Amino acid sequence: MYEIRGLSLFANVGIAEAMFKDIGVNIVLANEIEEKRAKFYQEVYPKSEMICGDITDEIVRDSIVKRAKELKVNFVLATPPCQGMSVAGNRDPEDPRNQLIYYAVDVIHRLNPAFIMLENVPRQLKTNIRVDGQLIKIPDYIKIEFSDKYIFNNETLAKTKDFGIPQLRERNIYLLVRKDFGFMWTFPAKQKEVYLETAIGGLPSLDPMLQEGMDLTLEKFPEFEKKKMAGMLVSKWHHPPVHPWRQVEWMMHTPTGTSAIFNEVYYPKKKDGTAIHAHHNHYRRMSWDKPARTVTMFNGYMSTLATVHPGRPYKVGDKTLYSDPRVLSIYELFIVMSIPLDWPVPSWVDDSFLRSVIGEGIPSKMARDILQNLLSYLDRVEYHKN
Known part of the structure; x- marks a missing residue:
């Protein structure tokens, strides 16, 4: 040979x-x-x-x-x-x-x-x-x-x-x-072709960790810790990404496969309330019945090209919201990049660095x-x- x-x-x-x-x-x-x-x-x-x-x-x-x-x-x-x-x-x-x-x-x-x-x-x-x-x-x-x-x-x-x-x-x-x-x-x-439903559809749902702190995270997501533990049982890499609440709220109102820029009320806004002019693939959820969009080195941000988890609809009163208002977890990135799930990432590597190098591989x-x-x-x- x-x-x-x-x-x-x-x-x-x-x-x-x-x-x-x-x-x-x-x-x-x-x-x-x-x-x-x-x-x-x-x-x-x-x-x-x-x-x-x-x-x-x-x-x-x-x-x-x-x-x-x-x-x-x-x-x-x-x-x-x-x-x-x-x-x-x-x-x-x-x-x-x-x-x-x-x-x-x-x-x-x-x-x-x-x-x-x-x-x-x-x-x-x-x-x-x-x-x-x-x-x-x-x-x-x-x-x-x-x-x-x-x-x-x-x-x-x-x-x-x-x-x-x-x-x-x-x-x-x-x-x-x-x-x-x-x-x-x-x-x-x-x-x-392998679609996201097959690839990551069976993984535990995750709520995001809010940048504003744990108190607001638990207020907005009472099951945050329960979901986090279920994710960690799958892999230490299937843990909640961190996002600001205002972006999370926009994505909670964004259906699978669409962008938050098309929302009538919960669309991307600056802190002064004026609309953010964004590309139609920014603040976009991926689709379950397609492969993931291209993974880039900016995969940790919801504001960039189609990085957001597809999510699933659920009811709160008469409102329909969507779960997983977050980017893909690192474990999910491993799957959509076909990286072996037991790949021996050094213990000193942090999430930000790992996301960046994954996006360039x-x-x-x-x-x-x-x-x-x-x-x-x-x-x-x-x-x-x-």
Whole structure:
């Protein structure tokens, strides 16, 4: 069986790698610029070597290449930060983060690995970077750099829902195979969609913890502690998120699948009572009969893109209200990101940091299934190359 020995660039905390052990893929080396993320990664993957440093620094880059050669790396996974080109970001064509692909390309050229996986947001296809003083679209740049040595996949847009993951997330993923191997690496066959009802519908309901304190929380939600205990029995990560009362009240009056901006009375307002002008996906509840919306690094805020739990209707007198006026719990995020529920998150990691890194990760099952498809090719053609 062919042994995949990988280098993970822009590794974050290793969410993509969380299921690799299931299929025998070894990430032997990783690089991450942020010390906190690098520490997280190293604690979760103690058998992998982490080089913490800025890949744009030539000394750091040289050390990555040197160590990767020593460790006989034959696969590179590169996921450059996407804030400069994502819909949730500012989309500045000159954003220096967009240029990071240049340094990944340099590392790849120097290693000449057998296999490469380059992942980013779909907007990458239309994003320009500056190379030798000229603006060039990222896909054109990648193909100019690698077409002579590598076979590219034809279809590069991948949707997480097609991998049996309950999330509507789309990514642009280049899968490259060195030409001497003679085959094209493609995505696996599409799997059946999984809706939120199936994925998280059976979990205990949670009331939010109010920013204003426990007294107001218990006044508004008398069953708060009971629900919290039921959630904690499932997992320590299924605990109440914290929100301000005014936002919670808006969402209590917002039906499943709709946004609070369409409410006649309980719509988003500033503290002075004037309406907040928001996008129709802000303050939006997700739907039970669909996968979750794209998980972003801002998944802890109800004011951003479609982060609110679907909720269920209940009666208070003649009024219909909706339960779970909150964002998804971290446990629910694990599910919609297909992160293993027993993933060994370090004890020092707080909710805010964990939510942020989850929002920047590749869903674990997606990454695993793509690598599994590569291994299937290699098994079929009986490659035994190093």
